[in-house]
Amino acid sequence: MSRPGRYVGGEFNTRVKAGARHRVVLSYPDVYEIGVSNPALQILYSHINDATPAAAERAYCPWPDMADLMRAARVPLWSLETMTAVSDCDLWGFTLPHELCYTNVLEMLDLAGVPLHAGERGEADPIVLGGGPSVADPWPVAPFFDAFFIGEVEHRLDAIVAALDAPSRAARLQALAAIPGVWVPGSAGGPAERQVFMGFSASPPVLRPVVPVLEAVHDRVVIEVMRGCTAGCRFCQAGMWSRPVRERPVDLVVEAADRLLDETGCDEVSLLSLSSCDYSGIEEALTRIRALRPGLRVSLPSLRIDSAADSLSRFAADQRGSVTLAPEAGTQELRDAINKGVDETQFEDAVRATFSGGFTGLKLYFMIGLPGETDADVLGIARMAGTAARLAKEIARGRARLSVSVSSYVPKAFTPYQLEPFADAATLRQRQRLVREAMPRHVRVAFHDVAASEVEATLARGGPGSDRLVEEAWRRGARFDGWSEHFDARHWQAAAAATGLELGASGHDGASGTPWEAVIDAGLDHDFLAAELERGRRGELTADCRDGACGACGVCGGGIEMEVLG
Amino acid sequence: MTWWLVSFTRSGPARYLSHLDTARVVQRTFARAAVPIALSQGMRPKPRISLPLPLPVGAAGLDELAVVEVPEDAPGPAEALRALRAAAPPGVEPVGIVEAGEAHPRPQAVAAEYACVVDGDAGALAAAVERYGIEETVMYERRSPKGDRTFDLKEYVVAVTAEPLAGGAHIGFTVRHRADGAARSQEFIDLIATWARVEPAMRGLERRCVVWKAMPPAPSAGEEGRVSL
DSSP, rough: OGGGGGGSSOOBBBBOOOOOEEEEEEEEESHHHTTOHHHHHHHHHHHHHHHEEEEEEEEEOOOOOHHHHHHHHHHOOOTTTTHHHHHHGSEEEEEEGEEEEEEHHHHHHHHHOOOOSGGGGGTTTOOOEEGGGGSSSSSGGGGGGGGEEEEGGGHHHHHHHHHOOOOOOHHHHHHHTTTTTTTTTTTOSSSSOOBBBBTTTSSSOOOSSBBBBSSOOOSSSEEEOOOOOSSTTOHHHHHHOOOOOOOOOOHHHHHHHHHHHHHHSSSSEEEHHHHHHHHTTTTHHHHHHHSSSSSSSEESOOOHOOOOOHHHHHHTTOSSSEEEEEEEESSHHHHTTTEEEEEEHHHHHHHHHHHHHHHHHHEEEEEETTTOOHHHHHHHHHHHHHHHHHHHHIIIEEEEEEEEEEEEEEOOTTTTTTSSSOOOOHHHHHHHHHHHHHHHHOOOEEOOOOHHHHHHHHTTOOTTHHHHHHHHHHTTTTOOOOOOOTTTHHHHHHHHHTTTTTTTSSOOOOTTBBBHHHHHEOOOOOHHHHHHHHHHHTTTTOOOOOGGGOOOOOOOBBBBBOBOOO | OOOEEEEEEEEEEEGOOOOHHHHHHHHHHHHHOOOOBBOSSSSSBBBEEEEOOOOOOOEEEEEEEEEEEEEESSSOHHHHHHHHHHHHHEEEEEEEEEEEOTTSOOOOEEHHHHHEESSOOOOHHHHHHHHHHSSSSSEEEEEEETTEEEEGGGGEEEEEEEETTTEEEEEEEEEEEEEOOOHHHHEEEEHHHHHSSSSEEEEEEEEEEEESSSSOOOTTTTTTTTTOO
C-alpha cells in the first residue's frame, strides 16, 4: 500500500469531539493529499466542530491500492478522527469540486457500505448531502444523494445540524428540505435558491485549520480575501456562480495571517480568491503581512495579465520560480468575444516583467474549442507563445523555461455559453495538431486529454438520467478520472454505449429551459446570460460591475449586494 | 550555533509516516512552538535538521532522535521542550533535549533494538528463532533496483528472542549498524517467517532503543543543557 499515512489522521489541529450529539463526516472525493488542502472543507470542519453540538470528521477517497485491500479484508471506509465506520454517521457531506470526481463518490459510498442510491437507504444509513461548485448541475449525481446544498453554506450550517435532531430519516430530510438552498431530488416545489453568505466580509477565515503531517498539494497559510468575481469572463462558471464580490477588511486578513502563521508553522501565506489582484486591499495587505515575519513569502494564486506587469514588480520578492499567465485565447477577436479583453501589448508587458523580474519560468494557459473559434485563433496561440519565447531569449538569455498548457473548453451551466455545443473530439484533436505544428521549437506544450474533456462536458450539462453514465462507468472500473494515470476512456465509451448516452453532447437544446435551471435558481437573470452570449458574438466587452456600471446580472437585491472595501 | 539532540517518540497515527514526513513534522512542530531552527546558507536556505536513523513506515519509535541546529536567540532547552510538547501533533512526543557544542561530532547509530509480533504457529516461530541463534552464517540476498547484494544476516541481526503468544510469537532482535550499512527488520522477519512456514507479516513493530556513538554525556543533575521528562 502506498502512503499509509493518508488513512490515519493525526494531523495538527484535528478535533476529536467526544459525546457529540451528532456525527457528521465531511468528504472530498479525491486522494488525501488533494482533499486535505481544500479550503471549503476546512470551513465546514471548523464551524461544525467549534460552533455546533455535532462532531465533524473526515474521510477522503482511498487510493486504488488501499481500496483493493479494504475490499479484500472487508473493512469499510472509516473516518480519520475516530477510525469508526463512515456508514455509522448521521450526515455524510461531500464537496463536489469538478465532474471528474463523480465516480469517486460512488467508490466511497461503496467502500463505506452505504447504498449507492438514496432511494435504497434505510433508517440506519447516513443522509448523504452534496455541495460545492459542481452542484450547479446536480443531475449526473442526483440519485446518489439524499439532498444537495446549493451555494455558500456557512450561515446555514447550524440549521443543517439542527435538522439532524428530527426523530426519523424522513423527518430529517423534511427538515433539511425546509432550509433555504437545499434541494432534495424528487421533491416538489420550485428551484432551490443559491445561497450567498453575506457575513463573509465580517467573519474571520478559519483560524485553526487542520495541518497535514503528510506532504499535501498546498503547504501554506491560505486566507480567502475576497469571494466572487465580476470580471465577467463569459466562459467562467466560477465567476458567474460566486457573485457578488465581497471583500474582507485588511485588518481581518492581517490578523488572521499573524495567528495562522503561529498555528500552522507555515512560512508562506497565500491570499486566495478568484482574482486576488482585484482585491481592493491587496497593496496594504501585502505590505503588512510581509512585515509580520522576516523572510515571509506571500503568494497570489492568480495574476491578471492586464495588471500583471505592475503586480509582478510588487510581488517579485515573494514569488518563487515561475509565473502563470492566462491569455485564454490566441487572438484579440476571440479574447474580446469571451470578455477577456487583454490586448497583446499588455501580454508582452507581462512577459517582459516576468523575465525582467528574475522569474525562472513562465507558463501560458490557453483554451481551444471556445465558441466561435477559428483556425486563425488557434494559430494565434502558437504566435503568442513565439512572442514569449523571443522575449525569454532576449531578456532571460536562455535561463528561463517557457511552457504552454492548452485545455479543451467545456461549456458549463449558468454561463452565457451554457447552451453552446462542446467542440467535438475530432475538431479538438485537429486543433491540438495545429497548435503543436505551429508552436516554436523548444517551447513545451501540454494538452489536456480530449477524451477526459468529453466526459467532463457530458457531465457538466447532464440532465435527468445522466447519472446512469456515471454509475455504469464506475461499475466498469472508472475512478480517479481526474488523474491522467487512472483515466481510462474505454470505461466511459463502454458506459455510453450501454446507456445510449452520447459523450460530449448535452442531451437537450434548452428550448424549454435547461435541466439545471429547473431545479436551481443561481440568482442570475436568464436574459443577462442570453445578452452576454449575443455581446460575445458581436465581440463587445462588458465592464466589471465593481467599476460602476451594473451589468444587470440579477444577483444583487434582497439583502445581497457587493461589499467592496471603501 | 548550538546543536540540540531532541529525543522523541513516534507512535499511534504517526507511526505510518515516512521518514521525510516525520522530519517535516518535527520541523513543523518547531515552527508552531516558535522555537527557531538555524538555516543553511545559499539561495534557498533550508532548516538545519536531520533525523539520523530512519524508522520504517508502520513502526513505532520509542527512542528517536532529531539533530537540530539552533541559533543563538533560541530559548533554553527547558522552555523549548515545554513549547515543543504543546505544539506536537498526536503520536509525536518530544521527551528530551541534549545540548551539544558546535564542535561536537554528530551521533551515529551503533545498534537498535526492535520488537514485533508475528502471527502463526508459536512453536514453529520459536524453533526458527532458535535455529537462527545456532546457525553460524545466514546468507541473505537483497534485491533492489540499485543492484543485488548478498550478505550474512548474522553480522547484523543479533540477540534474537521469541516469546510465544496466543496465535503467534513476540520476536525481539537487535540490528547492528556498521560502516557498510545494516539489515532491515523486514528482512529478518521474512527469514524467520520462511523458516517457520508462516506469512511474513509482522504487527506492532517497535524500535525500543538505539545505541549511539558520540552521544554527548548527560550533564549532572540540575545542570542546564539536558532536559528530559
